[in-house]
Amino acid sequence: MLPTATMRKFLNDPGEAVRDSLVGLAAAHPGVLRYDTANGIVVRADGPVPGKVGVISGGGSGCEPLHTGFVGHGMLDAAAPGQVFSSPVPDQILAATHAADAGAGVLHVVKNFPGEVMNFEMAAELAAIDGAAVETVVVNDDVAVLDTPGTAGRRGLGATVLVEKLAGAAAERGQALDVVAGVARRVVHRARSFGVGLSSCTPPVAGRPIFTLPDGEIELGIGISGEPGRRRVPMRSARELAALIVSEVLTDLAPTPGAPVLAMLSGMGGTPSSELHLLYGEVDRCLRDAGVEPVRRIVGNFITSLEQSGAALTVLELDDELISLWDAPVHTAALRWGM
Amino acid sequence: MLPTATMRKFLNDPGEAVRDSLVGLAAAHPGVLRYDTANGIVVRADGPVPGKVGVISGGGSGCEPLHTGFVGHGMLDAAAPGQVFSSPVPDQILAATHAADAGAGVLHVVKNFPGEVMNFEMAAELAAIDGAAVETVVVNDDVAVLDTPGTAGRRGLGATVLVEKLAGAAAERGQALDVVAGVARRVVHRARSFGVGLSSCTPPVAGRPIFTLPDGEIELGIGISGEPGRRRVPMRSARELAALIVSEVLTDLAPTPGAPVLAMLSGMGGTPSSELHLLYGEVDRCLRDAGVEPVRRIVGNFITSLEQSGAALTVLELDDELISLWDAPVHTAALRWGM
Amino acid sequence: MTDTSTTIDGRALRTWLHEFGLRVAENSDHLTALDSEIGDADHGSNMHRGMAAVVAAIDADAGTEPGPLLKLVGRTLVSTVGGAAGPLYGTLFLRMAAAAGDAGPLDAAGFAKALRAGLEGVAARGRTEIGDKTMVDALAPAVDALEARLASGAPLDTALAAAAAAAAAGRDDTAGRVARKGRASYLGERSIGHQDPGSASATLLVEAAVAALGTGADGQA
Amino acid sequence: MTDTSTTIDGRALRTWLHEFGLRVAENSDHLTALDSEIGDADHGSNMHRGMAAVVAAIDADAGTEPGPLLKLVGRTLVSTVGGAAGPLYGTLFLRMAAAAGDAGPLDAAGFAKALRAGLEGVAARGRTEIGDKTMVDALAPAVDALEARLASGAPLDTALAAAAAAAAAGRDDTAGRVARKGRASYLGERSIGHQDPGSASATLLVEAAVAALGTGADGQA
Numbered sequence A, B: 001m002l003p004t005a006t007m008r009k010f011l012n013d014p015g016e017a018v019r020d021s022l023v024g025l026a027a028a029h030p031g032v033l034r035y036d037t038a039n040g041i042v043v044r045a046d047g048p049v050p051g052k053v054g055v056i057s058g059g060g061s062g063c064e065p066l067h068t069g070f071v072g073h074g075m076l077d078a079a080a081p082g083q084v085f086s087s088p089v090p091d092q093i094l095a096a097t098h099a100a101d102a103g104a105g106v107l108h109v110v111k112n113f114p115g116e117v118m119n120f121e122m123a124a125e126l127a128a129i130d131g132a133a134v135e136t137v138v139v140n141d142d143v144a145v146l147d148t149p150g151t152a153g154r155r156g157l158g159a160t161v162l163v164e165k166l167a168g169a170a171a172e173r174g175q176a177l178d179v180v181a182g183v184a185r186r187v188v189h190r191a192r193s194f195g196v197g198l199s200s201c202t203p204p205v206a207g208r209p210i211f212t213l214p215d216g217e218i219e220l221g222i223g224i225s226g227e228p229g230r231r232r233v234p235m236r237s238a239r240e241l242a243a244l245i246v247s248e249v250l251t252d253l254a255p256t257p258g259a260p261v262l263a264m265l266s267g268m269g270g271t272p273s274s275e276l277h278l279l280y281g282e283v284d285r286c287l288r289d290a291g292v293e294p295v296r297r298i299v300g301n302f303i304t305s306l307e308q309s310g311a312a313l314t315v316l317e318l319d320d321e322l323i324s325l326w327d328a329p330v331h332t333a334a335l336r337w338g339m
Numbered sequence C, D: 001m002t003d004t005s006t007t008i009d010g011r012a013l014r015t016w017l018h019e020f021g022l023r024v025a026e027n028s029d030h031l032t033a034l035d036s037e038i039g040d041a042d043h044g045s046n047m048h049r050g051m052a053a054v055v056a057a058i059d060a061d062a063g064t065e066p067g068p069l070l071k072l073v074g075r076t077l078v079s080t081v082g083g084a085a086g087p088l089y090g091t092l093f094l095r096m097a098a099a100a101g102d103a104g105p106l107d108a109a110g111f112a113k114a115l116r117a118g119l120e121g122v123a124a125r126g127r128t129e130i131g132d133k134t135m136v137d138a139l140a141p142a143v144d145a146l147e148a149r150l151a152s153g154a155p156l157d158t159a160l161a162a163a164a165a166a167a168a169a170g171r172d173d174t175a176g177r178v179a180r181k182g183r184a185s186y187l188g189e190r191s192i193g194h195q196d197p198g199s200a201s202a203t204l205l206v207e208a209a210v211a212a213l214g215t216g217a218d219g220q221a
C-alpha cells in the first residue's frame, strides 16, 4: 500500500512505518544499537553489559529519538517501540527486559500514559514470574495536566529523556538497582515540562492530521501524540510564549531560589533548529529573570510528535551528582558526548 | 511587528529573526561559540587558536545548523550568517576572516550560489588589502543542476558540511593552509548530492510559502532555499525515492567499485527523524546494491531550508586520511563526538 | 427462571469474535475519528490490528472449549493491540477465560458471569470507575442489563439485546462527561461533547454478541 | 550635438536615489513575488533593506559631489543587501563613482559614461552576458538607448525616457528566456515564462532616473 496522495512522507507501507524506520536506524548506527526484529525491540550493540543494571524504556513510536535513539552506552540498554502513538505490548517490554538483564536487575522507565503504564505493568508481572528483578519509575512531569486523585494524572514528557540519561549514567557507573532507581525518582521529583503546539501531525496509518488549527491559533499544554492540548489561544510572539511556558513550569516546580537547573527545549519534530534556538534565547532570559540559572542546556529534537511544529520546555533542578551524571559520557544515536 | 496570523513560528519581529535566533544559539552553547553582534558573526569561543589555520564559511540563514551550528573545535572558526536565504555581506565575511586569522591563513568555504560567491569574492579582495592570506574553496556538489560552461554551475549543498568537518579537522591538526585547502578540494571533487522536497517553506519576512505543491506531488532536485527543484513528479514510496536519489548521485560521482563512502542524509528541517531513518534504510541498501559501502553514516538535520519537508543525500568517496579526519574529535552545537 | 436452553460453545464464541472483528473493521475509521477528537487517532487501527490477529489465531486453532479459546483471544489482544486498549480488552478476555475455566460450553448465566469477571478485570487494570468516560461506561451497564434480564427469566437473545441497548446508551452518555481516565483526561473540560472511542468499540462487542449469540448460540436454539 | 545644458549634481542624484527607494518600497512585494517563482523570495526585501539604508546614509551625508556620493551608495548597498543583488548593485554604483571621479557635477554624457562603467562592473562581477536572464538584460539596452539618444542630440529627458522603455522591454524579454545565471538557472527550462526579478528592479532604477533627472536634474534645466 502506497502512502495516500495527500500524505507526503518518506514511507513505504504505512502499516510497516515503524519497522522500516528501525531498519534504517540500525543501518545508520551499527556500532551503537541493534534492531531485534523478532522481538520488535532495539538493543544496545555491546549489551547486556556484565554486572550492570539494565535500563529500559519504551512507548508509542512517533516520538523519536525517544526511546530508540537513546539506546547505547551511558543511557538505555533496550527500548520497546510500539506502533505510532500506541504503547508497546508486554511481549516487547518483556523481551527488552531480558535483553537488558545482566543479573543486576532492570529499571523500567515508564511515561505516565494509561497504555504505557498498563503494558509495562503486565510485562513486569511476567518478568517477575521469570525471576527478573524489575524496578519501575513512572515519569509524570507535564504541568499542563491537573494532577488530582481519581484521574490518570500527568503525562510523562521531557523528563523521560533526562531520567534515561541520568539513570543510564548511574547504571553505567556500576550503581545498584535501588541507587539507579533512586536517581530516576529524584529526576522525576525535580523536573517539570510544558509544551506548545503550532500544528498537529499526521500518523502514517491515519493518513490525515489529528486536528487542524484555525489560522492564527495554537495549542498550549500539548503532549507527544499530536493531540490537542489543554487550551487553544491566539498565536503570540516567541517572547510572550517563552514567558508563559517558563512561568507554567517554574510555578509548579518551585525551584530553590538561585538553583542551578538543566533546561531542555525539545522541538516537536517539525520545528527547525533556528526557531528552537530563537525560542531558547527567550526562555534562557526568562529563567534567569526568575532567578534560576540554566547551567546545562540542550536544544533540539529529543521527544517529538512526528512532524508536529512546536516545542516543549523541561526544567530540572540540579545537584552536584546530577550534574556529574549529566556530563558523563554517552553514545547513542541522538545524544553523544565524551566519547 | 508580530508574525502574521497565518505564520505559526517561534518568532518576534520577522526582520530580527536571524539576530534573535543567534542570541539563542549563543545562550545554548556558551562554551562552544560566541555571537559577535557588532559584526553579525558567530565565532569559536576559544578562538582564534594560535598557529592554527582558520576555517570560515557563511551563507544565507535558514539552513541551520549550517554554518553557525558548525562553529567550534575541529570544524569552523567563524561563520557569517546572512539574512534568511540571502548571502552575508562582505563586511561580515571580512570580520569572520579576521576573527579566524591566527597568522596561519584562512580558508573560505563557499557554496556555489551567485550571491555567496560574489560576496566572498569582494570580502577576499578586502582581506587581501588587509594582508590576510585567504584561500577559497567553492563547493558545487549538486547533481540536479547541469554543469555547463556559461551557466552559474552547480549549487553547493551537503558536501559543504563535509568540507567544514574534514578541512576543520585538518586545520585542528595543525596542517598548513595549502594542505587544509587541499583536503577541502578533495572533498569537493569526490562528493555529490541530490535533494527531494515534499513541501516548501515560509521565510519569516515573506510570510508565506515560496511555492505550494499540488496534492500528491513533490519536487526533485531541490536546493536549500525552499525554492522549486528541477522537476515536479508524483509522490512515490521511500523505496522508489531512495533508488532514484542514489542513482542520481552515483551516476555522477562514478565511485570506484567497492569504494568505502560516507553517506550523509540530511533532512530539510521539517522532516522528522523517524522518516529520515526510514529513508536512510532504503538508501543504505541501494548503496550496497550498487557496490559501495557506507562505512560512515550520518542522518539528521545538517543543511536545511527552514521547516521544509524533504531530504538530501550526499555521498563522499573516502580514503584513509578522510576517514581519520572524519573520526577526529569535534565539538560544535550540531556535531559532536570524541570530546 | 433463567435461560438454560442456550449453550455457548467454542463455535458460538468464534462466531461472536468474527462478528466483532467485522464490526471493528467496518468501524475502524469511525473509531479513529472519535479518537482524533480527544485522543491520538489510533483506536480504530489498534483494534483493527488486534482483531485481525484474533480472527487469524482462532481460525488456526482447532480447540472447542470456551476457556482456552477465550485465553487465546486475550493473549492475542495483549500481544498485538498495544496502547490502553490492548491490556484492557486483553484483560477482559483473560478474565472471561479464567471464569469459564475448563468446564465446557457455557450456559447463559455462565456467559454473563464470565463477562462480569471480564468487566471487573478491566476496571481493576484501568483503575477505572463508571463515569470516568471510558469503555467501562458502556461495558458496565451492559453487564448489569444482561444479568438483570437473565435473572428475571428472559432468554439470552432478549437479554443481550437489552445489554446492547444499555451499552449504546452508556456510550452516548460519555459525550456529556469530563474524561478522568485515558488520554482524553489530558484535555480536561475540552473532552466534553465528544464520545469516548473505547465505549464505542465496547458497544460493538456487545452488539456482535446479539448478532452471534442472541438467536441460540450453538445454532440449535 | 549632445545635451550639455543639464548638470547632474549631488542633489539631483539624491533625488534619483530617493525616487528609486520609493519605487523599491512600493514594489517590494512584487519583486519578492517574482523571486518566489524562480528564486528564493527575497529580492524585494533585499532591495528594500538596502535602499532604506541608502536613503538614510545619503540623508545623513552633507556632501555635494557626485563621486563620493555614488561611492557611499555603493558601499551601503554592498554592506546591507547581501545575496546576489548586493554585490551587483553595489558594484554598479562603485563603478559609477569611479567614473564620476571628483570632477564635480556630471553632464548628460558624463552620467551615461558612468552608467556604462557601472553596467560593465555588473557584468564582470556577475560573469554575465546579455541574454542570461538577469538584471543585465534590462540595464544593457537601457545604457545602449541612453547613449544612442544622447549621441543623436536628444536632451537628457528624452534619452532617459528611451532608456526606461528599453529597460522595460529587456525586462519583459527575460520571461521568454532560460536563466543561465542567478538562482533561476537551477530551474533550467522551468525558468521560462517568468520575469527575472533583478531585471524588474533595474527597470525601476532607470524609471526613477526619468522622474528625477529627466526634467533638468539640477532643477534649473
Ligand SMILES: Nc1ncnc2c1ncn2[C@@H]1O[C@H](COP(=O)(O)OP(=O)(O)O)[C@@H](O)[C@H]1O
Pocket (backbone or CB within 6 Å): A085, A086, A087, A114, A115, A116, C035, C039, C040, C042, C043, C044, C046, C047, C082, C083, C084, C085, C086, C088, C122, C125, C126, C127, C128, C133, C134, C135, C136, C181, C182, C183, C196, C197, C198, C199
Ligand atoms: N484507565 C482506563 N480504564 C478503562 N479504559 C480506558 C483507560 N484508559 C483508556 N481507556 C479506554 O481506551 C480507549 C483508548 O484506546 P486506544 O486509543 O486504543 O489506546 P491509547 O489511548 O493508548 O491510544 C479510550 O477511549 C478508553 O475507552
Ligand SMILES: Nc1ncnc2c1ncn2[C@@H]1O[C@H](COP(=O)(O)OP(=O)(O)O)[C@@H](O)[C@H]1O
Pocket (backbone or CB within 6 Å): B085, B086, B087, B114, B115, B116, D035, D039, D040, D042, D043, D044, D046, D047, D082, D083, D084, D085, D086, D088, D122, D125, D126, D127, D128, D133, D134, D135, D136, D181, D182, D183, D196, D197, D198, D199
Ligand atoms: N551572475 C549574475 N549576474 C547578474 N545578475 C545576477 C546574477 N545572479 C543573480 N543576478 C540578479 O540578481 C537577482 C536576484 O537577486 P536577489 O534575489 O536579491 O539575490 P539572490 O539570488 O541571492 O537571492 C536576479 O533576479 C538577477 O537579476
Ligand SMILES: [Mg+2]
Pocket (backbone or CB within 6 Å): A060, A084, A085, A086, A087, A115, C040, C042, C083, C084
Ligand atoms: Mg495510542
Ligand SMILES: [Mg+2]
Pocket (backbone or CB within 6 Å): B060, B084, B085, B086, B087, B115, D040, D042, D083, D084
Ligand atoms: Mg537570496
Ligand SMILES: [Mg+2]
Pocket (backbone or CB within 6 Å): C035, C039, C040, C041, C042, C043, C083, C183
Ligand atoms: Mg488512542
Ligand SMILES: [Mg+2]
Pocket (backbone or CB within 6 Å): D035, D039, D040, D041, D042, D043, D083
Ligand atoms: Mg533571491
